[in-house]
Amino acid sequence: MAISDPKMQDLRDMLASPPVESNDPKSIDFRKMLSNLKREAREKSKVAQCLYCNGGYTSFCNSHSIPEFVLRSIASSGMVFTTNALMKIPSLEKESGIKNTGVFRLICNQCDSDLFADYEDPFNYEKEPTGQMLAQIALKNTMKKLSKAQLVLEMQKAIWQQHNISNHITRYANESTLHEIAEVDVREYKKDFDIVKRAVKKRSDSEYRLFYFEKLDYVVPVAFQDSIRPYCDFESNVINNIIKINTRVSELHICIFPLKRSSVVFVFGENDKRTKKYRKFIKQFMKLNPDDKLATICYLSFRYSEDIYIHKNIDQSVIEDESLSRIAGMEDTCKFLPSTPRSKINAKMLEGHALSQRKEIPNLLLPKYAIVQTIQD
Numbered sequence: 054m055a056i057s058d059p060k061m062q063d064l065r066d067m068l069a070s071p072p073v074e075s076n077d078p079k080s081i082d083f084r085k086m087l088s089n090l091k092r093e094a095r096e097k098s099k100v101a102q103c104l105y106c107n108g109g110y111t112s113f114c115n116s117h118s119i120p121e122f123v124l125r126s127i128a129s130s131g132m133v134f135t136t137n138a139l140m141k142i143p144s145l146e147k148e149s150g151i152k153n154t155g156v157f158r159l160i161c162n163q164c165d166s167d168l169f170a171d172y173e174d175p176f177n178y179e180k181e182p183t184g185q186m187l188a189q190i191a192l193k194n195t196m197k198k199l200s201k202a203q204l205v206l207e208m209q210k211a212i213w214q215q216h217n218i219s220n221h222i223t224r225y226a227n228e229s230t231l232h233e234i235a236e237v238d239v240r241e242y243k244k245d246f247d248i249v250k251r252a253v254k255k256r257s258d259s260e261y262r263l264f265y266f267e268k269l270d271y272v273v274p275v276a277f278q279d280s281i282r283p284y285c286d287f288e289s290n291v292i293n294n295i296i297k298i299n300t301r302v303s304e305l306h307i308c309i310f311p312l313k314r315s316s317v318v319f320v321f322g323e324n325d326k327r328t329k330k331y332r333k334f335i336k337q338f339m340k341l342n343p344d345d346k347l348a349t350i351c352y353l354s355f356r357y358s359e360d361i362y363i364h365k366n367i368d369q370s371v372i373e374d375e376s377l378s379r380i381a382g383m384e385d386t387c388k389f390l391p392s393t394p395r396s397k398i399n400a401k402m403l404e405g406h407a408l409s410q411r412k413e414i415p416n417l418l419l420p421k422y423a424i425v426q427t428i429q430d
């Protein structure tokens with residue numbers, strides 16, 4: 054598997070000296086430039102056929118990386134906060150309309166409505182999700198990763214061609230290395246997609262295994278669905294050495310779904326030998342008390358993904374929380390100069406991914422942060 058899993062804001066680092074104030078005219082220019090780059094990259098990364106059924110279509114479905122009914126539970130006037138509400142990077146949006154949140158286009162309308170019907174039905178969360186629902190979620194997560202990897206590749210090419218950033222970037226890598234990383238990502242996620250597609254087609258309940266499931270009787274203020282590769286476990290044993298290229302990495306899938314009056318939180322993975330490496334991690338996790346399990350899930354979501362969405366009326370102290378902002382902004386990979394000794398890299402990686410950091414951030418899955426329901430029906 055690839056060594057990178059870039060959060061989109063990493064791309065900002067590739068552009069020289071972004072302005073700091075959001076109302077600065079330069080910042081507006083910068084935002085425009087970034088959005089133009091994104092649009093261009095999106096055009097170039099467009100697929101000609103539905104990735105699932107291989108049908109050629111002129112119009113593709115806007116697939117949601119997280120079901121709309123989940124986002125609706127935490128939306129106010131149709132809007133949610135992105136993680137940039139915490140990080141406050143002037144060049145990125147801090148809120149998003151739920152219709153456009155986490156949208157990507159890889160499959161046709163027919164496939165989208167056939168494939169995800171079970172998992173996108175809120176009534177199916179009265180009890181634990183079935184193995185088939187887990188496979189559908191895994192497929193969606195893989196598609197999103199693939200779509201993002203394609204976009205990152207095209208954006209890297211565009212940025213490299215259009216902007217004089219070589220001095221800034223060659224401190225860490227050269228152009229071909231960066232492209233190689235992005236290309237490996239695209240290739241690996243395509244392979245992953247084929248594997249998950251087969252699992253979905255089988256309609257078997259035994260391809261994925263639910264490690265943890267909790268139904269909470271309140272509505273949590275965050276919505277999340279993604280797959281992650283935790284770097285280390287609770288005892289600082291490395292699980293996924295992300296420096297290694299070209300070995301397929303099994304991922305852990307995490308869902309935080311606020312519903313109308315309750316929430317479900319669950320973690321699952323593939324049901325085969327590839328998830329063996331998570332056995333210790335899961336064992337350590339299952340020994341935690343219920344609140345600490347939720348704290349771990351909250352931490353992992355913010356630490357490893359940018360696709361976590363937040364209720365806009367959340368307490369201001371959360372938005373201003375420096376630790377949460379720092380964790381949300383941390384990159385998956387650490388940048389090192391070529392001369393950095395191996396031992397120093399390992400120590401830094403362990404420090405940057407330490408699970409003990411879960412105790413430094415607000416545990417947004419506890420009842421004290423629950424959304425107070427005002428609408429009665």
Ligand SMILES: [Zn+2]
Nearest residue numbers: 103106161164
């Ligand atoms: Zn299709």
